[in-house]
Amino acid sequence: MTRPDMLAAATASREPWDLVVIGGGATGLGIAVDSAARGYRTLLLEQHDFAKGTSSRSTKLIHGGVRYLQQGNVGLVLEALRERGLLTQNAPHLVGHLSFIVPNYTWWEAPFYGVGLKIYDLLAGKLGLGPSKHLSREETLQRLPTLEPEGLKGGIIYYDGQFDDARLAVTLAQTAADHGATLLNYAPVVALVKKSDLVRGVVARDAETGREFEAAARVVINATGVFTDSVRRLDEPEAEPLVTVSQGVHIVLPKSFLPGDSAIMVPKTDDGRVLFAIPWHGRALIGTTDTPVAEAELEPRALPEEIDFLLTHAARYLSKDPRREDVLSVFAGLRPLRKTDGTGDTASVPRDHGVLVSKSGLVTITGGKWTTYRKMAEDTVNQAATVGEIDERPCITNSLRLHGWQNPPTSPGLLQCFGSDAEKLRELTASQPDLAAPLHAALPVTAAEIVWAARHEMARTVEDALARRTRALLLDARASAEAAPRAAGLMARELGRDEAWQHEQVRAYRALAKDYVLNPHS
Ligand SMILES: Cc1cc2nc3c(=O)[nH]c(=O)nc-3n(C[C@H](O)[C@H](O)[C@H](O)COP(=O)(O)OP(=O)(O)OC[C@H]3O[C@@H](n4cnc5c(N)ncnc54)[C@H](O)[C@@H]3O)c2cc1C
Numbered sequence: 001m002t003r004p005d006m007l008a009a010a011t012a013s014r015e016p017w018d019l020v021v022i023g024g025g026a027t028g029l030g031i032a033v034d035s036a037a038r039g040y041r042t043l044l045l046e047q048h049d050f051a052k053g054t055s056s057r058s059t060k061l062i063h064g065g066v067r068y069l070q071q072g073n074v075g076l077v078l079e080a081l082r083e084r085g086l087l088t089q090n091a092p093h094l095v096g097h098l099s100f101i102v103p104n105y106t107w108w109e110a111p112f113y114g115v116g117l118k119i120y121d122l123l124a125g126k127l128g129l130g131p132s133k134h135l136s137r138e139e140t141l142q143r144l145p146t147l148e149p150e151g152l153k154g155g156i157i158y159y160d161g162q163f164d165d166a167r168l169a170v171t172l173a174q175t176a177a178d179h180g181a182t183l184l185n186y187a188p189v190v191a192l193v194k195k196s197d198l199v200r201g202v203v204a205r206d207a208e209t210g211r212e213f214e215a216a217a218r219v220v221i222n223a224t225g226v227f228t229d230s231v232r233r234l235d236e237p238e239a240e241p242l243v244t245v246s247q248g249v250h251i252v253l254p255k256s257f258l259p260g261d262s263a264i265m266v267p268k269t270d271d272g273r274v275l276f277a278i279p280w281h282g283r284a285l286i287g288t289t290d291t292p293v294a295e296a297e298l299e300p301r302a303l304p305e306e307i308d309f310l311l312t313h314a315a316r317y318l319s320k321d322p323r324r325e326d327v328l329s330v331f332a333g334l335r336p337l338r339k340t341d342g343t344g345d346t347a348s349v350p351r352d353h354g355v356l357v358s359k360s361g362l363v364t365i366t367g368g369k370w371t372t373y374r375k376m377a378e379d380t381v382n383q384a385a386t387v388g389e390i391d392e393r394p395c396i397t398n399s400l401r402l403h404g405w406q407n408p409p410t411s412p413g414l415l416q417c418f419g420s421d422a423e424k425l426r427e428l429t430a431s432q433p434d435l436a437a438p439l440h441a442a443l444p445v446t447a448a449e450i451v452w453a454a455r456h457e458m459a460r461t462v463e464d465a466l467a468r469r470t471r472a473l474l475l476d477a478r479a480s481a482e483a484a485p486r487a488a489g490l491m492a493r494e495l496g497r498d499e500a501w502q503h504e505q506v507r508a509y510r511a512l513a514k515d516y517v518l519n520p521h522s
Contacts, residue, residue, distance in 0.1 A: 001177045003458045007206060009182040010043055016216035017043045018390050019381070020202055021223055022189045022231055025055035026165070026370045028223035029172035029183075030377035036181035037400055038381065038393040043215055044173075044181060045204045047188035049464045051169035052298060054225050055370065056468050057333025059250065059276055059287050062087055062095050062161030062371045064123065066267060067274045069116055076352045078123050080371045084161050085127025086398060087374065091163075092407040093419030094171060097129045098162040098278070100265040101144055101155040103317065110134060110154055113267060117158045132158035143262045146319050157262070162278070165370060166468035167417040170457050172373075174403035185458055192220065192234045192362065199235060199362045208460070219388030221380060222364040225336040226296035235362045242356065242366050244339045245296050249306040250287030251518075252329040252474055253314075253322050258284035264317055275313050281414055282444060283328060283475055286314045293334065300332040301515055325520040329477040338367040355383045363387055374398075414444055414470070425452055439486055442479035445470040450487050454494035462487045462505040463512060477516035484509045 019035045021028045024046025035042040046052075064081035065073075088095045102117070104110045117132035133156070140155035141147060173183050186207040193201035193214060201216040222231045225243075232239040258264070258277050266275040278285045289306040307330060315321035338354055353368035353376045363384045368376045378395040385392055404419025411422035418425060428448050429436040435448035445466075453459035453469035462484050467473040472480035488502040488509075 001174055001183075001456060001458055003185065003460060006182055006184045006458070010045075010184050010187070010204075010215065011206075011213045013043075013182075013215070015041070016201065016218055017041045018218050018388065019043070019221060019384055020045065020215050020217035020219075021221045022202065023223035023225060023227070024050040024169075024173070024183065024185060025053050025223070025225050026051070026169060026172075026373040027225065027365055027368060027376055028221070029169055029176065030373035031221055031223055031365070031380050032176035032181045032183060033172050033179070033400070033402075034374070034377040034381045034395055034397050035384075036176045036179035037396050039180075040381075040385075040390060040393070042176065042181040043217070044176065044183040045187040045189050045202065045215070046183070046185045047207070048298060049185050049460070049468060050173050050183075050458070051166045051468055053227075054333045054336060055169050056166040057248075057250075057331055058165045058370050059248075059278070060163055060165050060280060060285065061276075061278075062163050064120060064160070065369075065371075066116065066120060066158075066265070069120060070267065073352070074123070077120070079352075079375060080369070081120075081124040082127060083372050083375055084129075085124070087371075088127075088129075088161060090397075090400060091168065091171065091402040091405065093404055093409040094168050094402070094417055095161045095163045097159055099143070099157055099159055099262045101135065101140060101157050101262050102265050102267060103140060103144070103147055103155045104153045105151045107153065110156065113156050117156055120158060129159035129161070132156055143260055144258075144264060145260065146256075146258060147264065148317050148319050161371075162280070163370075164281070164417050164471065166471065168370075170469060171403050171417075171419075173458070175400070178403055186460060189231065189234075192360075194360060197360055199360045217388075218390055219384045220362055221384055222362055223380070226334045228336060228364060228366055230296075232358070232362070232364060235358055235360050239358070242339055242364065244337050245293050246335040246337055247291045247293045247300055247303075247306070247332055248288035248335060249291075249302040249310065249330065249332045250285055251307065251310050251314075251322075251327045252331075253284040253286060253326055254328065255279070255282055255284060257314075257318055257320065257322055257326070266313075266317060269313055275317070277314060277317065281471060281475055286310050286322075296334060299512070299515070300334050302330050302332045306332075307518065323520075324518045327518040329474045329516045330518055331474055331516055336366065353379070355380050357383065357387055361387050421456075425449065428452065439472065440476075440479045440483040442476050443472050443483060444475070445472050445483075447486065447490055450490045451494055454491045459491070460495070462491060462509040465491060466509065467512075473513060473516055477513045481510045481513040481517075484513075
């Protein structure tokens with residue numbers, strides 16, 4: 001999968017595509033996989049990099065959503081649990097099982113959450129990952145040695161799925177490409193092409209050269225997350241907004257704050273939010289917040305009060321209080337929620353999805369979550385085939401193995417996400433041993449992964465390689481900024497870039513990484 005090949009395919013096609021998908025996050029990439037696997041001619045266009053938006057900034061859980069159960073949304077939980085089971089089968093190299101413990105500090109929490117989690121087990125049925133059960137105070141502390149012991153009565157353990165969101169995104173892109181789709185990053189759609197008032201294609205810009213090109217389509221799909229309404233306005237300038245935006249922030253701490261393999265799940269903080277502390281790639285991920293925001297942007301920033309909330313609440317549940325200087329990285333993501341009646345309370349907005357067809361035939365998919373991307377794609381492609389009058393073909397993604405499928409996964413650590421490709425990475429380091437060294441002493445990322453990302457995964461910038469193909473930016477933002485010159489050198493060699501490019505890349509990356517670092521004194 002290389003960008004020059006993809007660009008050539010995108011611009012050379014004289015025949016209309018069956019489907020053109022706008023947006024390369026979880027939703028758009030899932031649609032590209034579904035569509036290509038049905039044998040439809042598929043083009044996906046992403047304005048920045050794959051998963052640059054929300055899809056690289058999640059809590060990284062493939063879950064039914066215990067809290068939707070609290071909200072009484074049984075249908076959504078059932079669907080998500082089914083999807084969790086399917087994805088575990090179709091991408092075992094990317095989705096792991098994780099134990100979560102709900103700590104109990106009052107007498108009523110054990111029976112209350114115990115019953116809720118039994119219902120969760122029942123809903124998962126055959127695809128369950130293991131039964132929930134009560135833990136004594138001692139058993140709870142054994143699994144979570146850094147949990148606040150004062151007042152602890154016990155806990156309830158249950159199981160859910162965990163993944164690496166940006167790695168799943170690139171795996172979906174590769175899976176779609178394996179099935180013949182054309183996918184292009186750095187290609188914003190700037191206009192829709194209409195014939196007799198019907199949307200019949202798009203105008204996109206190759207952001208690397210500035211050149212615009214037209215792509216004709218039987219049907220165009222808007223899968224742009226928090227940017228849904230701006231694309232809808234290319235079709236109908238007066239279109240009513242469909243999406244509301246809510247920001248969620250995470251902080252990343254050293255593993256010493258959460259040693260062991262279990263996560264903490266607090267179903268309800270004192271102000272009614274869900275809080276997770278999760279072991280992830282050898283770090284502890286703490287999140288999240290739910291803050292309504294007015295404007296969608298690609299690089300949202302954590303608000304000081306969101307960081308305070310996370311630090312204060314983490315301190316409440318951890319025996320050692322995290323301080324600002326302990327934070328390795330802080331990142332914010334924007335939830336594209338389907339608009340309801342405007343009560344302003346985004347925490348209670350349902351996370352299910354909807355497909356809408358405008359008068360012009362533009363198909364828009366809104367809402368959903370990472371866990372349900374496959375079902376969202378199935379529903380969207382079914383609808384799109386009808387709108388585009390494309391011959392109906394059944395969806396096959398229920399059992400479609402994703403690129404690199406390997407069961408059981410054989411590679412240790414972060415390389416597990418590469419599945420069967422990890423072997424090729426090992427061959428690369430065998431032929432060039434200097435690539436085996438870590439990029440930086442504080443980062444579990446090798447030089448080989450950067451070369452691989454540029455060569456095979458369409459990474460075009462240092463940010464693509466350090467923020468999404470590897471997760472260096474989230475694992476230690478400061479260390480990743482120090483590693484940027486080495487990454488730029490490796491990528492320049494792969495992509496045929498000069499020294500000026502490298503300087504500019506390092507400058508741009510460091511400017512970005514600054515916003516992921518917490519200043520101890522601010
Ligand atoms: C804090 C947080 C935590 C979450 N945690 C979880 C979780 O643990 N589990 C879970 O299942 N879900 C979770 N979610 C939800 C999940 O991350 C989102 O539902 C999902 O990533 C949305 O994907 P998307 O493709 O719709 O949007 P995006 O990932 O934002 O993708 C849309 C893409 O469209 C592109 N685009 C926009 N305009 C154009 C244009 N004109 N031309 C071309 N491209 C364009 C954008 O650049 C962007 O890449 C979480 C969300 C947040 C914010």
